[in-house]
Amino acid sequence: MSETQSGQATDAIRHADILIIGGGLSGAMLAAQLMRLPGQRQVLVIEPRAELGRGEAYSALELGHTLNGNAARMSVDPDNADDLTQWLTEFIAAGGWPESDEQHVPISELFPPRGMFGLYVQQRLAEAKVAGLVIGSTVEHVRAEVVDLQTEAQAVRLTLSDGQRLQGTFAVLATGMFPAARTPQTESSGLNAAALDPWDVAAMQQLDPQSTVLIIGSGLTMVDAVVSLEQAGHRGPIEVFSRHGLLPHVRRQPPAWVDFLAEDHSIRTPRQLLRELRRHCREAIAQGIDWQAPLDTVRAHIGRLWHQATDVQRRQFVRHVRPWWESHHHRSPPLSAEMVERLHGEGRLRIQAASFQGLEPSTNGEVSIRIRRRGEAHTTMVSGAALINSSGIEYDWRRVARPLPQQLLARGLIRPGPLALGIAAEVDGAVLDAEGRPAERLFAMGPPLRGMWWESTAVTDVASQAKSLAARLATPRPV
Ligand SMILES: Cc1cc2nc3c(=O)[nH]c(=O)nc-3n(C[C@H](O)[C@H](O)[C@H](O)COP(=O)(O)OP(=O)(O)OC[C@H]3O[C@@H](n4cnc5c(N)ncnc54)[C@H](O)[C@@H]3O)c2cc1C
Incomplete structure (x- = not known):
């Protein structure tokens, strides 16, 4: 991965098509998706960490710090659910994870260490980079923190912690989660x-x-x-x-259960959802099936339910359901x-x-x-x-003591998302300014969109957002 590191302040402005702020899983996957789309583009990923694709989550060094889902659930390719299993199969065959033998389960059911998952993400990014080079697209890692951002009619300008200045057609906030x-x-x-x-x-x-x-x-x-x-x-x-x-x-591997939310669109409120979910869990248990089976069908609908809910309903969910959702869903x-x-x-x-x-x-x-x-x-x-x-x-950016969130708020370029969770954005990721107007050049993905979708941090959320946002950025609308 090429990398730029400058300790010198400079007046020159570097240009690129797309500036990705943050090089964790979100930034890396967005860059990878952009490399695979037709058309030439220069992408800069600005990330202070030494390596792209890891962030806090996938920098873990201990084998015991594993993913919370098995390989079958953690593909970064929205079009191939087996992608991680396939990578892991090759990795293990090459002697990469000898300890996995002790678990005596198929590779798709292994819970990979998060550091190893980071390696997988990096490898997929490296492959996408090669594919991009063939058509003249590039990704480069600029190792710094973005401390300020300004939007202009034709461009977005960034100021970095080392004094560098960058200009792009679009910028994406892939800044992840800020620890409490x-x-x-x-x-x-x-x-x-x-x-x-x-x-x-x-x-x-x-x-x-x-x-x-x-x-x-x-x-x-x-x-x-x-x-x-x-x-x-x-x-x-x-x-x-x-x-x-x-x-x-604990996460178990329950069999599939009927997708009751897909069949019944009348369920809209947290109360209705809980009532139906409890009914399905009771039914499952009566049939000798794990309660996790009905619960897992809810995941695919949580974004839609949250998005269409009123703030009152969202507050009810946060107050009454959240602790149980966290302990039952985030297993x-x-x-x-x-x-x-x-x-x-x-x-x-x-x-x-x-x-x-x-x-x-x-x-x-x-x-x-x-x-x-x-x-x-x-x-x-x-x-x-x-x-x-x-x-x-x-999740409340008003309380995050980092320069970029503070500057974006001070400049009125962003506004808090629903219930002050992350920042507000359109469905396509275009952020809303202080007056609620969608930005033409500034987008967000992953954890900053917590308030828009409730679940916006897991591997599968990030992977599918990366794919749709890449398509959006690759086919700009007239501005
Ligand atoms: C410990 C932990 C374990 C997890 N385990 C799982 C799991 O098992 N399964 C699962 O599905 N999900 C898991 N998650 C969720 C996980 O966060 C997401 O899958 C993913 O890391 C989100 O990626 P991201 O790139 O959006 O955010 P992050 O990984 O947080 O990366 C954001 C990056 O942005 C950079 N950044 C921030 N501000 C700036 C700035 N101003 N300028 C430049 N760079 C900036 C940061 O340095 C950081 O590297 C876990 C999360 C954590 C923290």
Whole structure:
């Protein structure tokens, strides 16, 4: 992958057709799709990380940090559901993942390590790059952060952290997710500085193995943090605090179930959806079929249901359904779930329904936090040798302390999405400005569109958005 890195500020402006801001899975897949379309185009992917295609999710180094779906569910090719299985088959045959033998399941049912998935994404991008060169299209990695963006009648201009300036016909915000720990709110509470990174096994190896570790949040990041602690040799108590005290369910491979939402378009509200879903789950269980089968049919419709819902209905969903949706839909890979279950069974991992109230001054080298247990009016202080914040993602861009989101908001080029989740956009990804007008040259994809589609982060969401956005950018409408 060619890469540009300039430490020098320069007045020259570099031109390209399409500027992709962010080179995680979204940016890499959009670039790959653009290379495969007819017509010549120059694409620059601006990404501060050393490698494209990984982002936070697929930079994972541990084999235990796996995808939460099996290979059959995680293809980046919307036209070939077997693409990852095929890649993995070759990779394993070449000796790439000898440990996979121990699982005794077909390759399509393996849950690949996320770092390995990153390699797959990179390989598919490299192949697309070769295909692009044949027709005169190019992709280049510019290693920097975009700190400002301006739109003009005929172009979009970017300013980079190293002073470079870029100009393109279109720009795409593929900036991914911003961890909650990097927001001003949590930064000012000191949580960010006090907490260990959930994936930093080396830092965890410095802990006394018998010490108590506190974890805030009980979703899939907590599961990863527990895997990291085990890998680091930690054998002490793990205290997990989350508002509802719900652990993610384990992902099983249920048989197909009737797609009841495809058959019944009268289901529109969260209440109707829950009622019908519960009915189907009861029916499935009565037939000896896993409740996950009916639940999995909902996924394909969630974007449509969310998009057509009113803000009141969306709020109802967030308030009443979200915790259960998160724990039932965003399920844990089996091997990680087994580990969490084992530690829970041994009494080493305890999960409590309690909300984080704030950080306390540290004493005796310990980190202390104040929590409020569900149903209690008073708060309680708890202490441990270390704290891990796995409380999730900050989707409200007004609270993201990075230059680009702040500049875009200040310039009125974007507006918050529904319920302040991400940013507002048209169905084709064209972002809406502060007055609600769709941009002609600025688009977004992936997690920034959370408010538009609710589910806009998973591999399959990103892969299908990359395909449709590439087609949109390759056939510009007259402006
Ligand atoms: C730990 C973790 C595990 C996950 N596991 C799964 C899973 O198992 N299955 C699944 O389907 N999904 C999973 N996901 C969801 C996953 O995020 C998405 O699949 C995918 O990473 C989204 O890709 P992205 O490129 O939009 O965002 P990201 O991967 O977050 O990449 C965005 C990139 O943009 C860059 N960037 C941000 N701002 C700027 C700027 N101003 N200038 C330049 N670059 C910028 C960042 O450096 C980053 O590399 C996981 C997510 C995480 C965080």
